[in-house]
Amino acid sequence: MEFDEYVAVRGQQLVRLGYVLSGDHHRAEDLAQHALMNAYRHWRRVQGMDDPHAYVRRILVNAHISATRRGSSRETPVAVAASGHSEPDPASALAEHDAMWRALAALPPRERTVLILRYYEDLDHASIAAALGIKESTARATLHRALASLRAAHDPPVAKGTSSEHDRP
Template sequence: MEFDEYVAARGQQLVRLGLVLSADHHRAEDLAQTALMNAYRHWRRVRAMDDPHAYVRRILVNAYLATTRRSSSHETPSELDDVGHPEPDPSLALVEHDAMWQMLATLPTRERTVVILRYYEDLDYAAIATLLGIKDSTARASVSKALASLRAAHDPAEGHNR
């Protein structure tokens, strides 16, 4: 597969993963672009892999995790005034799930990442562990802890019953 074919087939999927991880459309595009730039530099080697998309997805996840660790990445964009050429808001499709996305955003970076990889990307625990460079049991424990936090945030009374 040539690089442009890969981008046409998987580019939007990478942007969606970036959006779910970062909850910011512009940052999601930056993450996808970073992953694709890094993959392009080594494309001959990447396309020879068993699963090139897994490698590019790992680049994107690592880029996201790296930006959350940097102190300079704590920028908060200000609201833009209406500039006369409104773009469709990509988050409108997520309105039904807004409460869940807000709760996901409250999770620590690692927990949010493992939940998204498990339930949004539908990866098994072994794949998550490989992608993040952690043990299988750590991936399971992180998902379990994150889900418990989400349950407690959704129903505070349930968190006290445990």
């Protein structure tokens, strides 16, 4: 197995081991990087071993033990001050963005076009109507339908007997 393949297969496993050992994600990445750098230097010899992963894992464990013996004299952890608000999870923002694009792509072409002209191109109803060759009232109604479809795709239906956020005072 070549070194690049090894890293692709076992790299995240080394980071997880480093995290379990150190309890810190950044320190875990440093431990994994240290182990991989040392293994890379001697990869021909490591590659020929019965279990190369055991050797690299041992490098990582030894690096962790050495760091704890030193007392981490080179780095001093600093407490992160509470900001009073939590940061939004970037993954949820990406999921919401993806869901919105899927909902937009599922709209009929005219509704999608009206939405894009209104909110991306920032055109008013009259300009949208002129661009599509339709009446202004048709442009408004189409925009209304498109927004209703997007809302329906974004907000799951509420089961009978339960209240939604919109029903609460």
